[in-house]
Amino acid sequence: MNTGSSAISPVTVFVVSHTHWDREWYETFQQFRLKLVDLVDQVLNLLENEPGYEFFMLDGQAIVLEDYLAIRPEREADLRRLVQAGRLLVGPWYVLPDEFLVSPEAIIRNLQRGLRVSRRFGEPMMIGYIPDPFGHIGQMPQILHGFGISAAMLTRGLGDEPVELRWQAPDGSIVLLVYLRAGGYGNFAWFPKRPDLFVADLADRVREYLTGAATPEALLLNGVDHLFPQPELPQLLAAAREALPAWTIRHAALPDYIAAVRASLAADDRALPLVVGELRSPQRFHLLPAVLSTRMWIKRANDAAETLLERYAEPLSAWGHLLGGPDRSAQLDEAWHLLLENHPHDSICGCSIDQVHEEMRPRFAEVMQIGEALMGEGLNRLAAAVNLPPEERGSEGVGEQPVPSGHFAAQVEPWPREERAVVVFNPTPAGHTGRVEVEVRLPGPPQAVEVVAEEGSRMPAEWLVRPETFQGERAVDGDEFRRLLASARVGHFNFRRIRNLRLRIDGEAAELDILLRDDERAPDLTSIRATLDRIEAEAPLDAVTEARVRTHSMATGRLAFVARAVPGHGYQTFRLLPARERRRGGAEGRVSDSPSNVIENEVFRVGADRATGTLVLEDKRTGRVLRGLNQLVDGGDAGDQYSYSPPAGDRQILAPAQVATVQVERSTVEQALTMRYSLAVPAGLAPDRQARSEAITPLAVIVTAR
Structure with a gap:
């Protein structure tokens, strides 16, 4: 296609003014926000006071609206008026993430929040605008389709493909894709200010763009990283219209360009080339793949936070709400809000200045605090709803034991038995067998316990931290005994809250057992006093001349066991019973009972090669042996946070400095x-x-295979 200044085929040029706003990168968020406020101030003033400056796009990120209004709340009405007029383009994203370092659910929450925030002001820009992420996941067309977005625009990940494409996800979803192959999202960021030079430059940029285009629409993106609006643009565009009368030159919004491309294709884009799945080509634009492992603590923290919210806090909160608990959607929304603030591509990739990443730590910490609190609340509510025998549920209330002839016995609530129930929940869709750790509270430390499943089978178990309890016993005379009971009437024993009280009287002798609370719950004074009143009515306390007083505190230990066949999105109850004898399956401590340097099950045998520091795996079914596994290789890196670059004269370290020790x-x-x-x-x-x-x-190395 001839794109010179002479008479040519009709061309429509769309000049889209925008900025690409990295919220934090080579400066911190607060430092960049100073500039953001000035930038948006200028944009609003231009849109309101310069008739020829018609449109501006805020980078497809709704978070910039919140960041700006936190400083300029008085301008919310101005933003809303311009968004509703279609002159200020916002959304659909909340932030522009790296698609490979955040979960698919996080991408969906990102779009959900971005659209929700944008709709507070008006209609969001319904284009999958992803100009700068370092490659693109194959499911992106599918995700966009789910939100009613049928077009995408990107810079990185393709090679010599043309501008207009179809992009298909594995599920078959297809979107119209605009590939910014000619200069990326800043292909008209800077230009000469002299009109004749501006016209020549614009014509050159259009010619370059249309070289790879199938339609007569040229997109010139007037913006780039942190670029402020250029107020002289309308006058220069007027000069270009006069110099190039055969062309239609517009100061436009991005949806205008997409609509024109669709019209040129006669609403049928099936003739366009099809690209399928993941886009990872570095042919035209760097992908910077080393960011996938830069500052690994960020990647680990993000994975932990996403897993906590997606697999535990959210489903457990939902189930708890269905069981009559409070609606925690607001707390979950705040957790996702904090997490999404760590998902901009320069943040999650770890390629910003140190201070930027230090400021990510408290956001991750707050997400974990919210998620763990909601997970614990949901688990407790579900456990309370599971049908357990009363003695395993630990229900409160007055209960009496059988009264032997000549004795009187009473207690405030059923005394905690050494038998306990552990309810194991599986938050994943599929059934699962796996190792479980649980904190167990017991009134006394048994030598061993057995973990028994609902059908009666015994599970392998071991104490990681054995229960410890303080138990005191002393003999008192009748007066001290009555003083202690008077103190018990107000729910305390030596300034400690009472959970349970058990009393036996036999003539002049008495036995008093007191179990102290280890939580913040108040004593059940009504039950305690009613119990003591009944005792006095049946057996006068004045007759007691001697008593044995024992105090107990709940013991806390940490137990590990194998939970077998826990159903997906379900639970299974396991009972903890005192072991009748020392037997395999009872919970004992960890032991090293063999000098062998191998571990094995019925399928595999794993050993260690001490000379090379590697693992040896044998498949016992076939006899095949694989050696040299898990070898650690140390090499140099002379690159930066974006790119791995081994030194020209690098030497790799492969073997231990001395023979490894194995336990x-x-x-x-x-x-x-x-x-x-x-x-x-x-x-x-x-x-x-x-x-x-x-x-x-x-460099110390510790390798553990389980």
């Missing part, structure tokens, strides 16, 4: 093989960064 631990629950060694690695890069230094430092 094997076995218990009824699991087997663990731990190998310890050190690598003698260069201390850093040489001054010229072409090799690693000659100075050596030890």
Whole structure:
């Protein structure tokens, strides 16, 4: 297509003014927000006072509206008026994430929040505008389709493909894709201010764009990272219209360009080339893949937070609400809000300045605090709804034991038995067998316990932390005994809250057992006093001359066991019983009962090669042996936070500096093989960064296979 200034085929040029706003990157969020406020102030003033400056796009991110209004709340009505007029383009995203480092659910929540925030002001821009992320997931067309978005626009991930494409997800969803192959999202960011030079530059940019286009529409994106609006643009566009009368040159909004492309395709884009799935080509634009492992603590923290919210806090809160608990959707929304603030691509990729990433830590911490609190609340409510025998539920209330002849016995509530129930929930869709750790409270530490499933089978179990309890016993005379009972009437024993009281009287002798609370619940004074009143009516306390007083506190231990066949999105109840005898299956401590350097089950045998620091795996079914597994290789990196670049004269460290030590631990629950060694690695890069230094430092390595 001829795009010179002479008479040519009709061309429509769409000049879209915008900024690409990295919320935090080479400056912190607060430092960048100073500039954001100035930028949006200028945009609003231009849109309101310069008739030729018609449109501006806020980078497809709704969070910039919140960030701006936190400083300029008085301008919310101005924003709303311009968005509703279609002159200020907002959304659909909340932030522009890295698609490979956040979960699919997080991408969906990102769009949900972005659209919700945008609709507070007007209609959002319904285009999947993803200009700068470092490659794109294959499911993106599917996700966009789910929100009614039928077009996407991107820069990275393709090669020599044309501008207009169809992009298909694995499920068959297809969107119209505009590939910004000619200069990316800043292909008209800067231009000459002299009219004749501006016209020539614009014509060159249009020619370059249309070289790869199938339609006569050219998109010139007038913006780039943190670029402020250019107020001289309307006058320069007027000069271009006069110099190029055969062209239609518009200051436009991005949806105008998409609509024109669809019209040129006669609403039938099936002739366009089809690209399928993940887009990861670096042919035209860098993908910077090393960011996938930069600052790994960020990736681990994000994975933990997403898993907590998606797999535990949300489903458990929903189930708890169905069982009559409070609606925690507002707390969950705040947790997602905090997490999404860590998802902009320069944040989650770890490629910003140090202070930016330090400020991510408290956001992750708050997400975990909210998620863990909601998970615990939901688990407690579900456990309370499970049908357990009364003695396992630990229900409050007055209860009496059989009264032997000549004795009187009473207690405030059923005395805690050594038998306990543990309810294991599975928040995933599929059934699962796995190791479970649980905190167990007992009135006294048994030597061993057995974990018994609902059908009666015994589960392998072990104590990780054995229960410990304080138990005191003393003999008192009748006066001290009556003083203690008077104190018990107000729910306290030596300034500790009473959970349970058990009393036996036999003539002049008495036995008093007091179980102290280990929580913040108030004593049940009504039940305590009613119990003591009945005792006095049946057996006068004045007759008691001696008593044995025992105090108990609930013991807390940590138990690990194998929970078998817990149904998906369901639960199974396991009973903890005192072991009748020391037997396999009773919970004992971890032991190292074999000098062998292998661990094995019925399928595999895993051993250690101490000379190389690697693992050896044998498939016992076939006899096949795989050696050299889990080898750690230390190499140099002379690159930066974006790119891995080994030094030209690098030397790799493959083997331990000395023979590794191996320890094997076995218990009824699991087997663990731990190998310890050190690598003698260069201390850093040489001054010229072409090799690693000659100075050596030890790097301790601990490898555990379970």
